[in-house]
Every structure is written in structure tokens, then in C-alpha cells.
Amino acid sequence: MKHQSKLSEEQQSRQVGTEQQTQQPAAREFANAEEMLRYDAAHTTVPPVIAQRLQKSTGELPQPKAAWWKRWFGGSNS
Amino acid sequence: MNEPATACEFVAEPPADLASPEFSSLYAENNRAIYYLALRFLGDPQKAEDATHDVFLKAFRKLDQFRGEASMRTWLYRIAINHCQNLCRSWHDRHVFSNVDDAVWENAAAKTDSPLRVLETKELGQRIQKALDGLSDEYRLLLLLVADAELSYEQVGALVGQSPDAVRGKLHRARKAFAALFEKTA
Numbered sequence: 001m002k003h004q005s006k007l008s009e010e011q012q013s014r015q016v017g018t019e020q021q022t023q024q025p026a027a028r029e030f031a032n033a034e035e036m037l038r039y040d041a042a043h044t045t046v047p048p049v050i051a052q053r054l055q056k057s058t059g060e061l062p063q064p065k066a067a068w069w070k071r072w073f074g075g076s077n078s
Numbered sequence: 079m080n081e082p083a084t085a086c087e088f089v090a091e092p093p094a095d096l097a098s099p100e101f102s103s104l105y106a107e108n109n110r111a112i113y114y115l116a117l118r119f120l121g122d123p124q125k126a127e128d129a130t131h132d133v134f135l136k137a138f139r140k141l142d143q144f145r146g147e148a149s150m151r152t153w154l155y156r157i158a159i160n161h162c163q164n165l166c167r168s169w170h171d172r173h174v175f176s177n178v179d180d181a182v183w184e185n186a187a188a189k190t191d192s193p194l195r196v197l198e199t200k201e202l203g204q205r206i207q208k209a210l211d212g213l214s215d216e217y218r219l220l221l222l223l224v225a226d227a228e229l230s231y232e233q234v235g236a237l238v239g240q241s242p243d244a245v246r247g248k249l250h251r252a253r254k255a256f257a258a259l260f261e262k263t264a
Contacts, residue, residue, distance in 0.1 A: 029196075033256040035194075037221060038226075043203075044110070046109050047123075050113070050130050051096065057135050
């Protein structure tokens with residue numbers, strides 16, 4: 001399954017990164033672009049102001065209805 | 079360009095009462111993925127902030143239309159991709175851009191099977207952005223989506239309108255192009 005292969009690829013490169021770190025702490029290796037982007041994403045801070053703006057924006061709107069399939073099948077949030 | 083804070087010591091916590099518990103958990107689970115996609119696709123922290131807000135607001139309004147056929151993450155990505163592409167289209171209408179020819183970078187990449195090595199992670203975000211900016215929208219989007227470990231190639235394919243095999247093929251070329259561009263940012 002592709003999902004698994006993506007993760008195992010990440011694990012492999014983590015191992016490489018760990019080995020690299022023991023030799024030269026400042027250097028870091030990424031197996032490929034996605035691995036690097038994943039690291040970058042994990043270290044990117046989401047500005048808290050977005051949640052504050054959303055709180056304000058959604059507060060001015062009516063409460064959303066639950067998804068139709070949840071209403072049909074008796075979802076708990078409806 | 080302003081670079082967003084990349085310190086891992088602070089992670090934004092959404093307010094507990096974001097309109098509804100369902101929407102609060104939707105935001106908590108997906109805000110980083112959507113913000114990161116917007117940030118690196120648009121290349122501007124302020125535009126990414128606005129886009130993330132707008133994407134979640136659209137999701138809030140359309141929550142009753144979510145059909146449960148796809149995952150919430152995929153559904154949000156679809157809204158985000160449309161939103162970001164619309165923004166880019168409106169910029170393209172106002173500005174002149176040179177056409178990005180990915181083939182140039184694919185062919186220029188001599189050492190693409192080597193790992194990408196960085197000595198200093200402090201400037202990593204800026205270097206990544208520069209490299210992504212040099213790619214076509216298609217390759218940039220593909221790399222950003224594949225980087226999300228929660229998405230399978232099938233899901234990425236559905237989001238970009240390609241078969242999983244086409245995604246794999248293009249991903250290989252996108253990696254090569256990114257590696258060549260990234261090397262140039264050193």
C-alpha cells in the first residue's frame with residue numbers, strides 16, 4: 001500500500017538523519033523533497049490570529065447543519 | 079519576503095469554542111496542513127493567513143454539504159487548492175510571469191538520487207520557498223500534497239485529477255526539478 005511505503009521511506013531517511021546527526025550535529029539529510037517539506041511543515045507555526053479571526057467570522061454566522069448523511073444516519077452532532 | 083516563524087516551541091492552539099465542537103476539531107486536526115499548503119503554494123505568509131481563514135470559513139458554511147465520501151482532510155484540500163489557484167489566476171491576470179519550464183530543471187538535475195543535505199536548518203524555509211517558486215504550479219502542488227503523510231497516492235491523484243500511476247511518474251520528475259532548484263539556493 002502506498003501509504004505505508006511513503007511512511008517507511010520517511011523512517012529510513014530519519015535513520016539516515018540520526019546517523020548524520022551523531023557525526024555532524026548541524027547537518028541534516030532528507031531522502032527527497034517530500035521528506036524535507038514534511039520537516040518544514042512540522043516546524044512551521046500556524047499564526048494563532050487565524051483561529052481568532054475564524055472565531056469572529058463564524059460567530060456572526062448561523063450554526064452549520066450537520067452533514068446530510070449524519071442527519072440521515074443519526075450522527076451525534078446534529 | 080517575510081518568513082513565518084518556524085520555531086517548534088510554539089504551536090497555535092485553536093480556541094476551544096470555534097462555533098461548534100465539530101468545527102473546532104476540524105480546525106485543530108487540519109489547520110497546519112492547510113496553512114502549510116497555502117504558505118508554500120502562495121509563497122506569502124500574509125496571503126497564506128488570509129487563505130487559511132477563507133478556506134475554513136468556506137468549510138464552515140458548507141459543512142452540511144460534506145458527503146463523507148472523501149476524508150475531511152481531502153475535502154479541505156480540495157477547497158484550499160481551488161482557493162489558492164483562483165488567487166494565483168487573478169495575480170497572473172495582473173502580472174507578467176515568465177513560463178516555468180520544468181524540463182529545464184529535470185534535465186539540469188545531475189545528482190537527484192542523492193539525499194538533499196542541509197547544513198543549516200534555520201534558513202531552510204526560505205530555501206524551500208525559493209525552490210518551490212521555481213517550479214510549475216503542477217509540480218509544486220504535487221510535492222506539497224505528497225508530503226502530507228496522511229494522503230495516499232490515490233487521494234493525491236483524485237485531488238490533482240490524475241491517476242495514481244501518473245502521480246508517481248510526475249512525482250519523480252518533480253523531485254528532480256526540486257532538487258536541482260534547491261541546490262541553486264545554497
